[in-house]
Amino acid sequence: MERLPYRYIVPAALFGLATVAWVSGDARWTLSAILPLLGLALWDFFQHHHTLRRNYPLLARIRWLMEDLRPFAQAYIVEDDLEGRPFSHQARALVYARAKGDLDKHPMGTELDVYSDEYEWVGHSIAPSQEPPEEWRVTVGEGTCDKAYSSSLLNISAMSFGSLSARAIEALNAGAKEGNFAHNTGEGSISRYHRAPGGDLIWELGSGYFGARRDDGRFDPDLFRENAASDQVKMIELKLSQGAKPGHGGVLPGAKVTKEIAEARGVPEGKDVLSPAAHPEFDTPIELLEFVSRLRELSGGKPTGIKLCVGQPHEIFALGKAMLETGLHPDFITVDGAEGGTGAAPLELSNSVGMPLREGQIFVRNMLVGTGLKQKVKIATSGKIHSGAQMAKSFALGADWCNAARPFMFALGCVQSMNCHKGTCPTGIATQEEWRQRGLVIEDKAPRVARFQRQTLHALREIVIAMGLESPWDMTPLDMRERINGARSDAFDKIYYFAEEGVLLEKPETTPLARHWAAARADSFRRKS
Numbered sequence: 253m254e255r256l257p258y259r260y261i262v263p264a265a266l267f268g269l270a271t272v273a274w275v276s277g278d279a280r281w282t283l284s285a286i287l288p289l290l291g292l293a294l295w296d297f298f299q300h301h302h303t304l305r306r307n308y309p310l311l312a313r314i315r316w317l318m319e320d321l322r323p324f325a326q327a328y329i330v331e332d333d334l335e336g337r338p339f340s341h342q343a344r345a346l347v348y349a350r351a352k353g354d355l356d357k358h359p360m361g362t363e364l365d366v367y368s369d370e371y372e373w374v375g376h377s378i379a380p381s382q383e384p385p386e387e388w389r390v391t392v393g394e395g396t397c398d399k400a401y402s403s404s405l406l407n408i409s410a411m412s413f414g415s416l417s418a419r420a421i422e423a424l425n426a427g428a429k430e431g432n433f434a435h436n437t438g439e440g441s442i443s444r445y446h447r448a449p450g451g452d453l454i455w456e457l458g459s460g461y462f463g464a465r466r467d468d469g470r471f472d473p474d475l476f477r478e479n480a481a482s483d484q485v486k487m488i489e490l491k492l493s494q495g496a497k498p499g500h501g502g503v504l505p506g507a508k509v510t511k512e513i514a515e516a517r518g519v520p521e522g523k524d525v526l527s528p529a530a531h532p533e534f535d536t537p538i539e540l541l542e543f544v545s546r547l548r549e550l551s552g553g554k555p556t557g558i559k560l561c562v563g564q565p566h567e568i569f570a571l572g573k574a575m576l577e578t579g580l581h582p583d584f585i586t587v588d589g590a591e592g593g594t595g596a597a598p599l600e601l602s603n604s605v606g607m608p609l610r611e612g613q614i615f616v617r618n619m620l621v622g623t624g625l626k627q628k629v630k631i632a633t634s635g636k637i638h639s640g641a642q643m644a645k646s647f648a649l650g651a652d653w654c655n656a657a658r659p660f661m662f663a664l665g666c667v668q669s670m671n672c673h674k675g676t677c678p679t680g681i682a683t684q685e686e687w688r689q690r691g692l693v694i695e696d697k698a699p700r701v702a703r704f705q706r707q708t709l710h711a712l713r714e715i716v717i718a719m720g721l722e723s724p725w726d727m728t729p730l731d732m733r734e735r736i737n738g739a740r741s742d743a744f745d746k747i748y749y750f751a752e753e754g755v756l757l758e759k760p761e762t763t764p765l766a767r768h769w770a771a772a773r774a775d776s777f778r779r780k781s
Contacts, residue, residue, distance in 0.1 A: 257758055263749075267493075272714035277657035277715055284746065289310060292310055292313075293309040293310040294309070294314075296309035296312065298764070302492075303385070306486055307367060307704060315398050323668070323670045323671075324563050324667075325671050326722050333552060337669075338593065338636065339636070339638065339659075339668060341365070343638050343639070344662055346393070346638070347638055347659050347662040349609065350663075350704045350707035350708060351662070351701070351703055351704040352700060352703070356707065359509055360462055366758070367735070367738045368735065369734075370646075371735055372733060372735055373732070374641070374644050374645070374719060374727070374730050374733075375719065375732070375733065376667060376718040376719055376720070377718070377721075378720075378722050380719075381716065381719075381721060381722060381730065384717060384723065385723075386713075388724065389402045389403060389404060389405070390402070390403050390405065390630065390652050390653050391403075392487060392557075392584055393555030393556075393583040394750075395628075395755060396548075396555075396581075396583055396628070397548065397553045397555050397556075398553030399486075399551075399553045399555075400555060401434075401452075401487050401554070402430065403433075403434060403487075404433035404434065404653070404709075405653045405654060405709060405712070405724065406433060406455065406637075406653070406655070406656065406705050406708055406712075407428075407434040407436045407654075407656075408428060408433070408434065408655070408701075409634045409656055409657035409660075410436040410437070410438040410439065410489070410491070410494070410559070411424075411436070411438045411660075411661075412438030412439055412440025412441075413437075413438070413440050413512075413516055414440045414684070415440065415595040415672070415682060416595075416682055417681060417682070417684060417688075417692070418443075418445045419445075419662055419678075419692040420661075420682070420689075420692060421443060421445040421446060422445040422446075422448055422449060423694045423697040423701060424660060424698075425445070425446050425448070425449040425450075426665070426699055426701075427451075427663075427697070427698040427699070427700070427701025427702040427705070428451035429449045429450055429452075429698075430451075430698060430699065430701075430702040430703070431573060431702035431705045431706055433705055434452040434487070435451050435452065435453055436453075436454040436456055436489065436655065437455050438456055438458065438514060439457065439459075439491055439527070440513070441455070441462040441463030441464075441479075441516050441518065442455060442479060442482070442485070442516065443512065443516035444512070444515070444516070446580060447484065448627055449698075451484070452486045453484050453486060454487045454488070454489050455479070455480065455485050455488050455489070456489045456490075456491050457488065457489070457491065457547070458491040459501060459528050459529070459530065459531045459532070460517070460525065460526065461476075462517035462519070462528035463475070463476075463479050463516065463518055463588070464476030464479060464628075465518050466586040469526060469528075469532070470532060470533070471532075471533050473546075476547070476550055477551070477552075478781075479703035480547075480550060480552065480554065481551075481552060485551070485554065486555040487555045487583075487584075487780075488548070488551050488554055489556075489557055489559050489584075489586060490543070490544060490558045490559065491532075491558075491559045491560075492531070492540075492559060492560040493559075493560050493561045493606075494559070494561060494592060495586070495590045495604065495606055495635055496590075496592045496593055496594035496597045496601070496602050497597035497598065497601045498561040498563055498590070498606040499529055499563065499603055500600075501527045501528045501529035501530075502526075503524055503525065504524065504525040504527070504529050505524045505691050506523045507522075508684070509521055509522055509523060509524075513541040524545070526664040535669075536574075536774075536775050536776055536777065537567075537570045537571050537574035537773075537776070538577065538578055538775060539576045540574070541571075541573070541574050541575065541578055541582070542580065543582065544558065544582050545580050546547055547594065548583070555584065557584035557585055557586060557629075557630075557632075558584075558585055558586070559585075559586035559588060560586070560588065561587075561588045561589065561590060561607065561612065562607040562611070562612035563605070563606060563607060563700070564779075565615050565765075566769075566772045566779055566780075567770075567777050568616055568768075568772075568774055569756075569765070569768050569769050570772040570776070571770070571778055572619045572625065572756070573772050574626075574774040575623065575625055575629075575775065576623060576757075576774075577774045578774075579616065581625060582629060583629065583633065584631065584632055584652070585616055585630075585631055585632070585657065586631075586632040586633070586634060587613045587616050587631060587633050588609070589606075589608050589609025589612060589635025590605070590607055590608050590612075590635070591608055591611070591635045592609075592634060592635045592636070592642050593635045593636075593658045594672075595672040596672065600771065608635070609633060609634075609635035609636070609646075610649065613633055613646065613650065613651065614649060614749075615647050616631060616650075617649060617751075618749070618751040619756070620754055622752075622753075622755050622756035622763070622765065622769075623757060624753060624757060626650075626753075630650065631651050631652050632652065632653050632654065632655055633646045633654050633655070634655035634657065636658075637654045637655070638656060638658075638659040638662075638716055639708060639711060640708055640709070640710070640711025640714065641711070641715065643712045644712060644716075644724065644727060647724040647725065647727045648729055648731050648732040649726060649729060649732075659704070659708075660701055660704070661681055661682075662695045663697075663700045663704040664679070664681050664692065665680075665681065665692065665697065666681050666682075667679060676688070679691065712724060729745040729748065730743050730744070730745050731743075732744045749764045750764070751765065756769055
């Protein structure tokens with residue numbers, strides 16, 4: 253006799269159990285459990301949309317359950333301390349500990365293989381510093397802006413209301429207010445939840461010009477002036493690209509444009525909203541600088557900069573040539589690495605487009621130093637910066653301050669469930685569903701945001717002391733070392749090229765940057781032929 257096909261086993265077993273329960277007498281509780289499962293199995297058996305469910309009724313659903321639980325199982329059962337992407341368990345645990353005020357020490361020494369290429373380090377001194385300042389701040393826009401800003405060395409990077417929930421935005425801004433640091437709005441503009449706590453804001457303006465947008469999607473100078481006049485807005489950041497999806501525009505579906513999101517962005521409720529890949533207000537490096545200068549003027553003299561992920565190196569040098577030709581310049585450039593995060597991006601862009609932070613930062617640094625413009629333009633960095641050590645490495649490569657996004661989400665309670673793009677975040681951070689936000693208590697989370705930032709800056713200070721320096725700006729590439737192989741390491745200035753002051757003006761042909769400099773032109777982002 254032919255064996256019963258596997259696909260019949262589950263419905264047959266459930267039907268048999270239901271029959272036995274019915275015959276045996278009082279089986280209400282048994283039937284209440286079996287009959288729904290039987291109905292589900294029969295539905296799977298006869299439906300035409302899913303092969304696995306049709307061939308393996310009910311049991312195939314276990315696959316979906318395991319897929320849903322997979323991120324949690326990996327994080328809590330499978331991965332060791334140094335595994336986990338994009339942030340390891342050890343990195344997340346450090347942020348959690350600092351945010352909660354718990355012990356953030358580590359026993360038994362490093363778990364890294366110090367003879368592999370995963371290990372890099374900053375050099376300490378035999379003579380540590382004695383009494384460096386308790387806190388450093390950096391003045392942005394000094395000499396250019398009427399309203400220069402004294403910035404913290406660690407601020408909250410761009411995350412929009414809409415990507416994050418109302419409670420998450422409010423908790424982040426309340427934490428920034430408590431800790432006296434800045435909160436970047438993201439390109440979704442300034443919402444009521446940014447305004448309520450009163451923390452310092454960096455208003456990010458993307459290609460959609462949300463908060464300063466005409467009905468046709470073009471820039472509205474009057475609306476920009478009105479919103480930028482707020483005392484809460486301390487700096488303006490013009491976003492050209494971001495690390496996780498550089499060069500990518502997008503459409504916000506009307507279903508996601510709620511009344512509150514429409515209010516913040518200045519768009520019609522329930523209507524699709526386009527963010528083009530390119531800014532419609534400028535096409536060339538010179539026009540970009542003119543637009544930045546216009547924003548600075550319209551804002552009443554607040555520091556105004558640009559944010560980008562480096563792609564084509566000659567475009568960075570085109571900006572330098574345009575600055576030299578016009579005498580115009582941004583007050584800062586925020587360099588976002590390709591390792592940066594986002595709520596949703598095409599996988600191909602996240603994995604294969606854009607330059608990692610380290611290389612991108614070095615290109616921007618070399619352009620500014622090589623053209624003699626570094627004293628006028630500050631550099632901010634973002635891209636997986638979660639600790640004092642990560643900050644120190646950025647400072648050694650020329651940063652003036654750092655930004656972080658996902659670590660501040662961890663401070664709010666994010667568990668890296670990888671559901672940001674689905675709107676089903678279990679911690680109420682990356683969702684617009686009210687019931688999911690209920691567990692995020694602003695009064696509890698805001699102090700955690702402030703505490704994480706404060707403890708991270710304290711860790712940076714301890715590194716500065718250990719290195720025998722007076723400030724993080726004293727760090728140089730000479731102070732940082734990287735493994736070349738298991739037997740050799742060298743200082744960064746021997747591994748990467750760092751331009752000397754003014755070298756691009758005097759003898760660019762002697763540098764490894766010669767071809768990028770030669771290809772750059774102030775009147776176009778295209779390569780010079």
